[in-house]
Amino acid sequence: MSKATAVPFLPFTRPSIDEATIEDVSNVLRSGWLTSNGPKVQAFESELSGFFSGRPVRTFNSGTCTMETALRIAGVGPGDEVITTPNSWVATANVIIEVGATPIFADIDPRNHNIDAEKIVAAITPRTRAILPVHMCGLPCDMDKIYALATKHSLRVVEDAAQAIGSTWKGKRIGAFGDMVSFSFQVNKNIMTGEGGCLVVNTAEEAELSERYRLQGVSRSGLDGIDVDVLGGKYNMTEIAATMGLAQLRQLATFNAKRLALAKHYFDGFGSDFEARTGAELPVADFEQCNWHMFHIVLPDRVTRATFMQRMLDLKIGVGFHYAAIHLFTLYRKRGFKRGMFPVAERVGRQIVTLPLFPAMNNSDVERVVVAVKSILES
Numbered sequence: 001m002s003k004a005t006a007v008p009f010l011p012f013t014r015p016s017i018d019e020a021t022i023e024d025v026s027n028v029l030r031s032g033w034l035t036s037n038g039p040k041v042q043a044f045e046s047e048l049s050g051f052f053s054g055r056p057v058r059t060f061n062s063g064t065c066t067m068e069t070a071l072r073i074a075g076v077g078p079g080d081e082v083i084t085t086p087n088s089w090v091a092t093a094n095v096i097i098e099v100g101a102t103p104i105f106a107d108i109d110p111r112n113h114n115i116d117a118e119k120i121v122a123a124i125t126p127r128t129r130a131i132l133p134v135h136m137c138g139l140p141c142d143m144d145k146i147y148a149l150a151t152k153h154s155l156r157v158v159e160d161a162a163q164a165i166g167s168t169w170k171g172k173r174i175g176a177f178g179d180m181v182s183f184s185f186q187v188n189k190n191i192m193t194g195e196g197g198c199l200v201v202n203t204a205e206e207a208e209l210s211e212r213y214r215l216q217g218v219s220r221s222g223l224d225g226i227d228v229d230v231l232g233g234k235y236n237m238t239e240i241a242a243t244m245g246l247a248q249l250r251q252l253a254t255f256n257a258k259r260l261a262l263a264k265h266y267f268d269g270f271g272s273d274f275e276a277r278t279g280a281e282l283p284v285a286d287f288e289q290c291n292w293h294m295f296h297i298v299l300p301d302r303v304t305r306a307t308f309m310q311r312m313l314d315l316k317i318g319v320g321f322h323y324a325a326i327h328l329f330t331l332y333r334k335r336g337f338k339r340g341m342f343p344v345a346e347r348v349g350r351q352i353v354t355l356p357l358f359p360a361m362n363n364s365d366v367e368r369v370v371v372a373v374k375s376i377l378e379s
């Protein structure tokens, strides 16, 4: 008699944590040094700096406070405007409000979903102090255009590279060039520390200032000298998190190679006529520069996302949506933003769906997802 095997649930993402990392974390727990700028944090910062061509790097406990800190380092505050994308995790815009500045949105490119450099030009005013572009799903923004604009208008750039570790722009690693660059190590990211992040800055002075912003503004001297001269937060990374980060960073190339192979398998599975047949849109097939943080499709308008998501869940396939348009959230509507202002972000925000993609998946998982998506969109 044959026993029917239950189909396992396939989540849209899952971290890869090996036994060696679990052992390393156990050793940190046994050591008693769990936080406060210990040896693991220092080693992680040093390896990250090597990864980003020797630029100064400081770790934090999220990829949100990294951006807030970057804006503070840039001197952005009340009366200033920061131009960003309306299609991102809300953290990207929230940090602008957090430092007392005003978020100004520029709509996204309909194909790559990154901020449209031409729309940035139109959004620049005498109050603009910085541009905060996001490398969505690890696909790099047009860095040439954005940095040319920043130079022309004397603006700082804070790159939200939360999703872009290991991505490149014209052969250069994101984070290894440019102005300040923020990464997240939240659990879904290509490398994770549970929660965490890092900020790449330009100079030793900026690195030192970022250290003060991350821990209550404190600076110390000698054995018992202490002063506070800026208002800082409680943003430091723990030794436990840094231990995971060290192990994950060493596996990043393997993780990203697996993500790339799975992404290619998705494209093969959907086939070149998928878009024409269904009206859905596949992501940009960038097999050179993107770290394939996520694989998303944009559903045709005839299909409501909630219905699609429910049908995928019925087939035991986890899906997500990254992201809803920020300016339509209540907090932002209260600041005067309205539907219709950024039509591309609104459509993408309503119809985008993230499909499963993580290193422990295999080709048969991808094939299962492709069959499910096709069956829903072609029925």
Ligand SMILES: Cc1ncc(COP(=O)(O)O)c(C=O)c1O
Pocket: 061, 062, 063, 064, 065, 088, 089, 091, 092, 134, 160, 162, 163, 184, 185, 186, 195, 196, 197
């Ligand atoms: C584009 C983007 N920006 C910022 C963040 C914030 O990072 P964190 O969750 O580490 O604060 C995330 C995390 O989801 C993100 O995806």
